[in-house]
Amino acid sequence: MNKIGVFLTVVVAITNCSGVIYSLNDAELELFPPVYRWEDSEKCMKEPNGVYCVVDANLVTDTPNPLLNTIHEYSQHTALHYNRTYITYGICLTSSCKSFNNLDRKQNIEGCLNETLWREYKLKTKLHEEPACIQQGKQFEITTTDLAVAALFAWIVFLSFIGTSYDLYFKDRLDFQFLAIFSVRRHWDKLVDTSEKTNSIQNRLKCLDGIRAIFLILLFGCHACFLVIINVSNPSAVEESFAVEWLQPLMNMHLSMSCFFLISSTLLSYNLQISKEKKDITKVEILRRMLKRWCRLTPTYAIVLLYIVTWYRHQGSGPFWMSIYKSRIEPCREIGWYNILYVNNFLSSSMCMLQTWYLAAEMQLHLLGLIVCIIFNGTTRRIVLCALFMVGLIIPAILTYIHDLDMQLMTSIELVRKYFLPNPTFQHVYRHSYTNVSCYAMGLSLGLIVYHLQLQNFNIQKYKNYLPLYYFALLVNAGVIYLGSVPYANAPRLSITIRVVLAAIMKPVLAGGTAVLIFGAIFKYEDKLRSFLEWKGWTILYRLCYSAYLVHLSLIDYQFATSDLRRASYIEMAILAFGVIAVSFIVALMLWLLVESPLAEITDQAFKEKNISLKDNSIVSNGKKTT
Missing domain, CATH: 4.10.280 (MYOD Basic-Helix-Loop-Helix Domain, subunit B)
Known part of the structure; x- marks a missing residue:
């Protein structure tokens, strides 16, 4: 207790008036109870009737405890620190808790933990849910x-x-x-x-394959970093890495999802204009195209979902695997049909294939985009697009103000530990279609602008003097990603006014910068960036990205659920990121060859339209006439 007393005296000197401790050295952190502690599960399972449980518990006390107060103050810096009042322990009940056998399992574990923590730290615990346990032979x-x-x-x-x-x-x-x-x-x-195809819009928009593939690969790498945040033996090293400025933008790669909404809607509006050259499109086309899109996306989605609800649970073992089963697999078994209907982003508590919130939101916005582009025309459509853009700015701002949210979803340590769902910014803003509609409206507008400028034989080379401004769009995008790192600073939380403004504009600004880059690449404004984005390898990778997106989080879950405590390091992070990306694309290759591509071909045949003479309305791109 003498060490703890000296430690608490020092802490008082470095704690600011807000009651938040921004940093402590390793020696001081050693006085805290470990965030993760695992007993030997293999040894436990060799004992007769061995039972091993993983428990999540909150530290509490019945009497005033300066150590717990310090832990609370240190944990208040949620951007960079673990919540050290929330511990995850693996306990062998048959060896460590022999004396606690007269109560139900939850009370038994709580009493056992309390005995240990009271002896070492004068602290107790409170379990708020049933522990995940495995038993020998079961x-x-x-x-x-x-x-x-x-x-x-x-x-x-x-x-x-x-x-x-x-x-x-x-x-x-x-x-x-x-x-x-x-x-x-x-x-x-x-x-x-990857050969150029006659009369194919891919020849004009193939830069989009590069943008989407690059963003998704970076996103997979960001998600793979979760593996060195959860179940680590050196949490202080993880906290230090979150404070490294050059790593923080990587944690903000989720902002790139706004660019996917932009690209998706650009293709939608552009394709619809191409279709209008062949025939008049009526309101019935909305239903037909929605049905085709559902048939195109769902088979691969359903196959992955079926695997998760059936054979996935048989693949893993170990104490933490049961926790994955309860949190990830059971929800899919109970309410996975919400995913197939693409409304799972409205479920507040389901962790079933959590990454597919984007598919649900995009499907909902796709319906909105069809309505806007088919029902409305001319000035009315422009007014509707402007209105949707403004709605997309206002709704996130209002929700941020009402619920006192962060300016954007912030990839904090605790966000990853609790798998996003308890985070109010994720719940109220990040995953909904109506909070991403501004980026979607920008994409619809971009597709229409590109189409009509091609009709007018637009020559962008006349504006070559503005090339530095074009490259400035790259700096704008980098600035937005870096701006997302502001909450990681050792400073009080931003004011609600600043958070409201940034919540409204950050994603639209990022989408706007990306729109400028896309526009320039389509019209061949410059060669270096365009050549990089149009590299044929990106096209191959992007074709696999949908299946890779569906499976990559399950691979990450499997990796950390079947591993012991790992020691976090930059090398470990790089190896895991490369491994997750590589295996995701390998699995995606099998899915693409066996499921996605064959069933996509069947869908295309089922919805194939009769040949209709084209209207005299050709498209001209950079002086080359195409139809």
Whole structure:
């Protein structure tokens, strides 16, 4: 207690008037109870009737405790510090808690923890939910549903085998040509085909493949860094890394999701204008296109979801795997159908495939975009787009003010530990369609502008003198990403006024900078950046990105749920990031060849329109006439 007394005296001197402690040295942090503590689970499982539990508990006390007060004050700096009043321990009940066997399991563990922490720190704990436990000899049973899904997967593999064999040996025969749709060779050739296609908008907009692939790879790397935040033996090193300025922008890569809304809506409005050259589009087309989009996205999504609710739980083992089962897999088994309806972003408590909030929000905005582009025209459409843009600015600002939110979703240590959901900014602003509508409206406008300028034979080379301003868009985007690092500073929280303003404008400004870069690349304003974005390799990677996006968080969950406490380091972070990215794309390749590409081809055939003569309304791009 003498050490703790000296320590508390020093702390008083470095604590500011707000009651927040911004930094402590390693020796001082050693006086805190460990954030993570794991007993040997393998040894526990070798004991007769061994039971091992992972518990999350809050530190409490029945009497005034200066140490707990200090822990609270240190934990108040939520941007850079763990909540050290919230601990995660792995306990072998059969060896460490033998004397606590007359109560239910939760009370038994709480009493056992209290005995240890009171002896070492004069602290107690409060468990707020049932612990996740494993018991020797007990495993998940294989159910009828598991077998049915296994049969479905086997059928998919069988179709691929038959289709590939037909494509290799019988492709000249006219009967059973539909089998070639499932040929792996056929879809491999399609995957690696980066040749320029006649009458294809990809020749004009192929820079978008590069932008999307780059942003997604960076996002996967950012998510992989979660592995050195959760279940680590040196949490102080993680806190120090969050204070490193050059690493903080990486934690803000989630802001790039606004650019995906921009690109998606740009393609939507541009494609609709191309379609209007062929035929008049009526309101019925809204339903047809929504159904086609659902059929295009859902099969791969459903296959991944089916795997998660059935065989995924059989793949892992260890004490933390049960925690993953309870938090990630059980919600999918109970309410996974919300995901298939693309309304899961309205669920406040489900962790089922949490990354798919974007698919739900984008599907909802896609419907809105179809309505705007098909029902409205001319001046009315411009007014509607302006109104949607303003709504997209106002709603996040209002919600930020009402709920006292951060200016944007901030990737703090505790956000990752608790898997985003308890975070009010994520709940109220980040994952909803109506809070991202400003970026979507910008994309709809960009697609319309690009289309009409191509009709007018727009020559951007006349504005070559403004090239420095074009490159300035890169600095704007970098500035927005860096601005997201402001809350990491050792300073009081920004005022509500500043947070409201930044909540309204940060994502639209980032989307605006990206729109400028896209516009210049489409019209070939400069060569260096455009050549990089139009590299053919990006096209191949982007084709795999949808499947990779669906599976990458499950791979991350598996990695940290089946590992012991790891020691956080920059090398470990880099290795894990590279591994997650590589394995995500390998799994995505299999999904693309066996599921996504074949079923996308079937969808295209089912919704194929009859050939209709084009209107005399050709598109001219940089002096080259195309139709």
